[in-house]
Amino acid sequence: MLAFVFLAALWPSPAAAWWNDQWTLRKKITIDTGPSGAGISDAIGTTPILVRLHVGNFRFGGAKEDGGDLRFVAGDDKTPLKHHVEKYDSLLGEALVWVGVPDLKPGTKNDIWLYYGNQKAPTAVDAKGTYDPDTLLVYHFNDRSTPAQDITAWANTAQNAVPAADGAIIGQGARLDGQTALTLPGSPSLVTAEGGELSWSLWIKMIAPQPGAVLFSRNEGANGLTVGLDNGVAFVEVTSGGNTQRAAGGTAIAAGTWHQVAFTAKGAQIILYVDGNQVATLAAALPTMTGVAQLGRAATAAAPAADAAAPAADAAQATPPAAAPSGSAAGFAGDVDELAIAKVARSAGFIKLSAVGQGPDQAKLISFSVDEENAGWFSGGYFGVILRSVTLDGWVVIGLLGIMALISWYVMVDRISYLNRVSAGNTIFLKHFRETSTDIGGLLQLDNQENDPSFGGELGKKQRKVVHAAPLYRLFAAGAQEIRRRFAGGGYRRLSPQAIQSIRAVLDSGYVRESQRLNRLMVMLTIAISGGPFLGLLGTVVGVMITFAAIAASGDVNVNAIAPGIAAALVATVAGLGVAIPSLFAYNYLTIRIKDVSSEMQVFVDEFITRIAESYELPEEPVKQAAE
Incomplete structure (x- = not known):
């Protein structure tokens, strides 16, 4: 789910296409030649359009002081249009801009886009190309x-x-x-x-x-x-x-x-x-x-x-x-x-x-939409500038961290789903185990080679499948198999204390195997927790070294030269923490749940051995004879 959300945020949306991500603001300009606008029915063709900007339809504070970052793009949001500025006064909040619009259609609405909000953009007026x-x-x-x-x-x-x-x-x-x-x-x-x-x-x-x-x-x-x-x-x-x-x-x-x-x-x-x-x-x-x-x-x-x-x-x-x-x-x-x-x-x-x-x-012909902003983290604003500045070594580290993140997320999903199945199976098994008669012989079905207890025929096919996935059932099945093996020759069905201890040993070994099964792949989370931040720190240090080396080689020491490289280098550390933090939370959560299941198995082993001793303990006289 985290991966889906991350990719969805970064994935470009055709409905919100942006001509150039370096421009943070845009607005749609509609040229209405239809009946609701200028009412022009004759052919028009290519023509210069006067765009009047004022404080009511344009944010002068978001553009360069001289309007040099103004760009006009055709309705396809791909084709730049020629323009030139007759007047631009950011202090008074007034601008007159001429835009050459090709093939303007009569009797309909024609859209163009105005982009601005890029302080680094050079002036790109073309008076001659406007006509x-x-x-x-x-x-x-x-x-x-x-x-x-x-x-x-x-x-x-x-x-x-x-x-x-x-x-x-x-x-x-x-x-x-x-x-x-x-x-x-x-x-x-x-x-x-x-x-x-x-x-x-x-x-x-x-x-x-x-x-x-x-x-x-x-x-x-x-x-x-x-x-x-x-x-x-x-x-x-x-x-x-x-x-x-x-x-x-x-x-x-x-x-x-x-x-x-x-x-x-x-x-x-x-x-x-x-x-x-x-x-x-x-x-x-x-x-x-x-x-x-x-x-x-x-x-x-x-x-x-x-x-x-x-x-x-x-x-x-x-x-x-x-x-x-x-x-x-x-x-x-x-x-x-x-x-x-x-x-x-x-x-x-x-x-x-x-x-x-x-x-x-002119208001009959031209109307302005509200401003659309492109300054979000994942829509090409700050985060877009940072990602464009990441060097090759940074992408290598981020790629490794991405693989580590995918593995850790797989472990989280796998362990949580497994523990959910274990908890459901244990709950059903314990309910029927404790409701069964204290005579454990019927529960063990000693004359039947099938290990699956019938529980009086109360379990359906779906519940039996859930019970089979429970560690408690597997411990029970191991103990039942040991008892059945000892009574295979028939005769007197009693167990000596030594036999009961032997069965306990079998159950203890089963407990160890189930614990190992519960903790399977948990080591990957510990690696993500401890290794993710260090790997990210390595990428950051290397990125900072490269940034300063590039500055030293070019001799250009200013904030604009340093800031993008440092910000891009820190992306590796952010990625490392992004791997470690979810893994840490998941590891602590899974550890508590595994501990609960382990404690439940220990209690069951003690309970099961006690019921076996009650049901199959030798009388006092046979015990003395056996001792002699």
């Missing part, structure tokens, strides 16, 4: 007094800096005053081909409604693309060969509130979205554009296409174009956050997910 290769530009606007940094692999960093805006929809944003624009680089990766695909999205909070406020603009001679707000109503405008087309829709955006404006272009169709909902379509294709683009004001015509083919580094050093003359188009005044551009037309489900997942309604 797919089709994502050309992402600005978090979490840079102060420096141009906005592109965190994708394309490195499309802005050409100039704009003031920061605290308290944006996602951490820190940027502030546009309607006069100064944020200029994007004219890098080759941002070149737009005629009829090509494009996705664009931006979070905005305008100060006040104004006509023709430009959010994004890009011009190339007679070609151009503009996204803006006309008195709060979103619009997208395309100019191709001097021919301008505009599509606007949706209700007017209220000032002082955050909203996402996005559009996708593919072939001859451009779709405009506000807060993830489609508000307008435009039957037009994107024209060819190779120059720089601006955020917050209308862009002027870009340099010739040949210049746009220059390396991105040269484009980043180019002088920003002058602002367009004021007219029907004006600069946007307000705060912006989270600009994203991709070279493919994202699906409606992707746009909807980004709007819900990044906005104030």
Whole structure:
């Protein structure tokens, strides 16, 4: 039973699989795209998910101070996911983490795992890996007094800096005053081909409604693309060969509130979205554009296409174009956050997910489970660290102690079960023996060659089998055999004192044999009691020697280097005590029970000899004649 409990505690449970035992805390994050959540029915695919952590859903005290031990794992609890941290403040209890979730399914619940609680874990952020290769530009606007940094692999960093805006929809944003624009680089990766695909999205909070406020603009001679707000109503405008087309829709955006404006272009169709909902379509294709683009004001015509083919580094050093003359188009005044551009037309489900997942309604999409801990002794916490530090010599000693433990447990079970059978058989035998007539001749069945007493035919087959296992019955059978042998010739059935003493000698020898049978294998318990701790101590001493030798060789003297080795070395001593302590308790218990059975046999021998003497003692005259 002890072995079963020990193995059950150590055996890993598939239902409680743990990605890595070095992390002590985890929580499940559910991304609900079904009707009870974000209500997304269109395809989504691979997408970055914003995970907002705060004191209500995350134990900042259990993670590293900088959040470097955060790890995200897919729902299979095996596949690590790329992530990066936009903001992590353990003092204020706030964190913004972006996680790249592959193949997110619509209309259902998708689970990922957040692991933390490993103070030794190195930081493993991967901003570039969080986004797919089709994502050309992402600005978090979490840079102060420096141009906005592109965190994708394309490195499309802005050409100039704009003031920061605290308290944006996602951490820190940027502030546009309607006069100064944020200029994007004219890098080759941002070149737009005629009829090509494009996705664009931006979070905005305008100060006040104004006509023709430009959010994004890009011009190339007679070609151009503009996204803006006309008195709060979103619009997208395309100019191709001097021919301008505009599509606007949706209700007017209220000032002082955050909203996402996005559009996708593919072939001859451009779709405009506000807060993830489609508000307008435009039957037009994107024209060819190779120059720089601006955020917050209308862009002027870009340099010739040949210049746009220059390396991105040269484009980043180019002088920003002058602002367009004021007219029907004006600069946007307000705060912006989270600009994203991709070279493919994202699906409606992707746009909807980004709007819900990044906005104030994120609670509809993402929910957090309670923390699960992995710091138990047998679940990979402290005990797991110790076991991983045990050296080969320690495992050899532990293996020997394990064999010794198995032998001692076998002896315990064997002796206890045997003593139980002995006690049951002795009890039945004594009851019938003492209830039998004082005339022992009938009990001995002297004229019958069968040694088994009949007890008046009162014993059934099962009881007779139990009685046969009793030492008292075997002593009785030995005495009966001696008496029967002496009366084999018939005649006068009397025993001399010398014959009775001879029978006692036979019973005494039987008593010795039964005592030896009772004490069989008990020596193994004494070996476990005395040898287990010493063998464990040997393993500990050797383990400590190896630990200090390794420290001396490496020259690294610190608690982290010493503690695991010492703790692992002490496992051998613990194993030795684990063998000795149960053996000690069992040995004392069995010794008392064996002593009780031995005392019962001694009493029976005296009682049996006395009854034999009473039944078969020679009369006085024959005794005198025998003496003469």
